[in-house]
Amino acid sequence: MSKATADNKAEAMEADEHEIPGRALGLSIMCAMIVFVAFWMSLQSGQTYLTVNTTSTFDADATAGFLADSWYLPDDELLGFVLIPTGSFLMGSNPALDRLAYENERWSSSRRQGTVDLPEYYIGKFEVTVAQFSAFIEDSPDQANSVFSSAVANIPITNITWPEALAYARWLEQQMKASANTPEDLKSFLESGGRIILPSEAEWEKAARGTDGRVFPWGNETRSDLANYGSTAVLPVGSKPCTECAHGLADMSGNVWEITRSPMQAYPYDSEDDAENLSDDALWVMRGGSYSDTVGNVRAAVRGAVDPGVRNGSIGFRLVISKL
Amino acid sequence: MAVSANSKKSSRSKNRKPADNQIVSEVAAKISTAAFRVPFALAIALALMSLAPRVQSSAALVWSFSGAAASLLIWLAYLLFNSRSSKQERVFSVLLRPQHYIQATVQLAVYAYWGYYWRPVYDHAWLILAQLLFAYAFDMLLAWSRRREYSLGFGPFPIILSINLFLWFRDDWFYMQFLMIAVGFMGKEYVRWQRDGRSSHIFNPSAFALGLFSVVLIATNTSSLTWGQEIASTLTLAPNVYSFLFLIGLIVMYFFSITLVAGMAAITLFGFSALYSASTGTPYFLDSEIPAAVFLGLHLLITDPSTSPRTPLGKTLFGVFYGLGVFGLYSLLGALGAPTFYDKLLCVPLLNLSVIAIDRAVRSIRSESVLNVWRLDWFGGRANLAHMSIWIAFFASMSLLGKTDSKHQGDSLPFWQQACISGLPNACDRLLQLEATYCGDNAAWACNELGVHYREGKVTEVNAELSLGYFSRGCELKFRAACLNLLDTNLVARDVPHELDLRLLLREGGQNLMTQSVEELYDRACIHEWKFACESNGTPL
Structure with missing residues (x-):
């Protein structure tokens, strides 16, 4: 075929192509689709897989008693932290006193309980709440993947994994170190090496039962008026105030299980061996029982355990400020 | 010979001659609106497919199917109205091209073999079928919108099967899959040039759609919305x-x-x-x-x-x-x-x-x-x-x-660890890349190693945030050293891979190691230069 003929044919085809309607429109639609996809994808890239209420949506009544400008921590002198003084306490269970004690609460084959000495530390009076955790998520949305939908600001945060609880603790420590709203006592404690973190199980137990070896935070008798257990729902933190409890802490028995920073290991307790047995699967101690547990599981010495990746509606946490 | 569909065909379709190796049916659609029944049936079939259990498992999938079917029906209604008002019929002819059905057969063979060893492929079959229905209807309507006769054959098969051999969107974003197909067909229809005196499409339709969407996915860092990484890495399971x-x-x-x-x-x-x-x-x-x-x-x-x-x-x-x-x-x-x-x-x-x-x-x-x-x-x-x-x-x-x-040296993590220590070019980057892949596959050991690298700064630059992220992932996968590293930001705790890690780390060569005995697993680890496995004499340490 000569070049001229080929060119003529090409021109004819092109002309034919122009007779067919909609090419410009079709190209425009296609380009619009591509732009839409790019725009939509860029929106997706910023999306977290988190369903969380923003703090602004919380009911004012539910945040009463908490400070919105201080990360929704409790409105008291130490932002809800309580000092636990230096000293020793009796850890583990004495079956003679506590008939409900489990075998894993026994100190050793020859001893029922052991004495543990702890330096002073602060512990939260309440479990960490939905509002407090939401403030963290709002500030750093990529730090947690928790899925929770409660609109109630003052119930304990649940359905969070162990690493997410630690991430919250790290964030709060940074905030409190940098903020002018942090009470002086706490600030100086933090500046002298204190860290905001999950409690060890020894710290938790000492705070819960004090130094007199009581079975429950309030004493040795069961008291359903002082703790949320054997019920059907989580309650807002502090719903059952307990002035009789050691250090006046709320919900150390029941409401939600509280995860700790201690790996599940047989007693006798020694924080020095926490870094041993690395080949074992990680399993972390949780304390205090939950709203759905019976009285046997809300004793101060009871030891539960949970995988670090588990989310559960009856597992939450509280924080300590401790010099590790 | 070419099909004579009706007297109002465009001159373009009249002049078209079939290639030598084409099978052209004499069964032409001598129809006015009758031809519209085909895309209508396809759109309805697509809508009905949303009732399948596989689709019902995800609300996003149901909406994607319904939306795609609804869009086709609206387009169809517009064309029908337009056809009647302009008194122009829409027609199709059956045209079976070997390059379509042979290619499709080969692609189906790949799916069958690959899917036998990686079951998500078989689970995806319903979604591929839906894409085929959508593709046929879309291609037909697109041709008719251009007042062109539609050639009904196996053309959409290799396009759809080819796209799905490389990229699927996850269920929550499956509507993007329909958009990708639409872009592929529109590219074929509209992006054309004159080649050897004939108007022909410039881009391979599937490669055009895949290429464009790849650019978007990379630019927006949203590759995780697709199964792309899994597809690329699971072929060797066969x-x-x-x-x-x-x-x-x-x-x-x-x-x-x-x-x-x-x-x-x-x-x-x-x-x-x-x-x-x-x-x-x-x-x-x-x-x-x-x-x-x-x-x-x-x-x-x-x-x-x-x-x-x-x-x-x-x-x-x-x-x-x-x-x-x-x-x-x-x-x-x-x-x-x-x-x-x-x-x-x-x-x-x-x-x-x-x-x-x-x-x-x-x-x-x-x-x-x-x-x-x-x-x-x-x-x-x-x-x-x-x-x-x-x-x-x-x-x-x-x-x-x-x-x-055969076994490939690049699959061996100890090889890359040693190569990185020895300072071989790119070895540390490859080590990080390989560990990131295994961490993504839920090998907790790999997550902890990555966390350590970003904390220590020996293999790569220190990045505290990345390091904590990897430790968190490793910890959630129950790797105790990773949890300890989370607790103490000055600590560097490491451990050898655990049993489940080994089942993921050693799967090169296509074997599914999930059912392999522990002894065999440790023997395999030893062959792959994991010294701790050799020392364990075939039993976990």
């Missing part, structure tokens, strides 16, 4: 997948004379990979001399005769350029921190754009001997058989040298 792809590739090569393209691409990649390995002491690709997904791509993605050069030397150059493109993109994407599985997709549209230039350059060569270098009078003038013989001999040699289905 044992001897290279031999399998090679054998079915021969079918395509025999029928469509694409040996020069696929063969030269493979030879280029093998060659450059070997050169790199010889000069640096480390493999170029992590999992093989040529990643299995690339090997699949060079058989099925760049061999569309309509969008590749026509001259033998042009085809040779086209294959070489694809090999070079994949080779270069692999490093480029890695350097940009983007997933490397896009390497095989991104260069195809660019190559499609260059075919006229390649053919023109080749035709400008005034030496007959150079021009006909691949048209030697071998096999009685049947050059393709000669090319295939060379390709078979080459692949057999590579297989004998252990460069295809």
Whole structure:
């Protein structure tokens, strides 16, 4: 075929192509689709897989008693932290006193309980709440993947994994170190090496039962008026105030299980061996029982355990400020 | 002969002549609105498919199916109205082209074999069927919108099957899959040029859609919305997948004379990979001399005769350029921190754009001997058989040298750890890349190692945030050392891989190790240079 003929044919085809309607429109639609996809994808890239209420949506009544400008921590002198003084306490269970004690609460084959000495530390009076955790998520949305939908600001945060609880603790420590709203006592404690973190199980137990070896935070008798257990729902933190409890802490028995920073290991307790047995699967101690547990599981010495990746509606946490 | 559909056909369809190897049915649609029943049925079938349990498992899938079906029905209604008011009929004819149904058969064979060893492929079958329904209806409506006769055949099959061999969107974003198909067909319809005196589409439709969406996914860092990484890494779960792809590739090569393209691409990649390995002491690709997904791509993605050069030397150059493109993109994407599985997709549209230039350059060569270098009078003038013989001999040699289905050095993490310590080029980057892949596969040990690297700063720069992220992931997967590293930001706790880690870390070569006994697993780990496994004498430490 000569070049001229080929060119003529090409021109004819092109002309034919122009007779067919909609090419410009079709190209425009296609380009619009591509732009839409790019725009939509860029929106997706910023999306977290988190369903969380923003703090602004919380009911004012539910945040009463908490400070919105201080990360929704409790409105008291130490932002809800309580000092636990230096000293020793009796850890583990004495079956003679506590008939409900489990075998894993026994100190050793020859001893029922052991004495543990702890330096002073602060512990939260309440479990960490939905509002407090939401403030963290709002500030750093990529730090947690928790899925929770409660609109109630003052119930304990649940359905969070162990690493997410630690991430919250790290964030709060940074905030409190940098903020002018942090009470002086706490600030100086933090500046002298204190860290905001999950409690060890020894710290938790000492705070819960004090130094007199009581079975429950309030004493040795069961008291359903002082703790949320054997019920059907989580309650807002502090719903059952307990002035009789050691250090006046709320919900150390029941409401939600509280995860700790201690790996599940047989007693006798020694924080020095926490870094041993690395080949074992990680399993972390949780304390205090939950709203759905019976009285046997809300004793101060009871030891539960949970995988670090588990989310559960009856597992939450509280924080300590401790010099590790 | 061409189908005579009705008297009001465009002059274009009247003049069209079928190719020699086309089977053209005499069954034409002598219809006015009757033809509309076909896309209507397809759209309804798509809507009904949303009732299938697989689709009902996700609300997003149900909405995607319903939305796609609704869009088709609205478009159909518009065309029907338009057809009646303008008194122009819409028609189709049946046209079965071997390049469509043979290609589709080969692709289905890949799905069947791959899916046998990686079940998500079979689970995806419903979604592929839905895409086919959508593609047929969309393509038909698109042709009619252009007042063109529609050729009903197997055309959409290779496009859909090809797209799904490389990229699927996850259920929550499946509407993007329909959009990707739509873009592919629109690209075929609207992005055209004059080639050898005929109007033809520039881009391979599936490669066009895959390339465009790949760019968007990379730019928006949203690759996790797709199964792209899993697709690229699970092909090797099927044992001897290279031999399998090679054998079915021969079918395509025999029928469509694409040996020069696929063969030269493979030879280029093998060659450059070997050169790199010889000069640096480390493999170029992590999992093989040529990643299995690339090997699949060079058989099925760049061999569309309509969008590749026509001259033998042009085809040779086209294959070489694809090999070079994949080779270069692999490093480029890695350097940009983007997933490397896009390497095989991104260069195809660019190559499609260059075919006229390649053919023109080749035709400008005034030496007959150079021009006909691949048209030697071998096999009685049947050059393709000669090319295939060379390709078979080459692949057999590579297989004998252990460069295809055998164990690949790049799969061994201890090798990369040692190479990184020894300071071999790119070894530390590859180590990080490999560990990131395994961490993504839920190997807790790999997550902890990554966390350690970003905390220590020996292998890469210190990044506290990344380090905590990897420790968190490792901890949630119950790796105790990772949890301890989270608790104390000054600590560097490490441990050897646990049993489940080994089942993930050692799966190269296509074996499913989930059911392997612990003793066999540790023996395998020892063979792969994990010293702790050798010391354990086949039992966990």
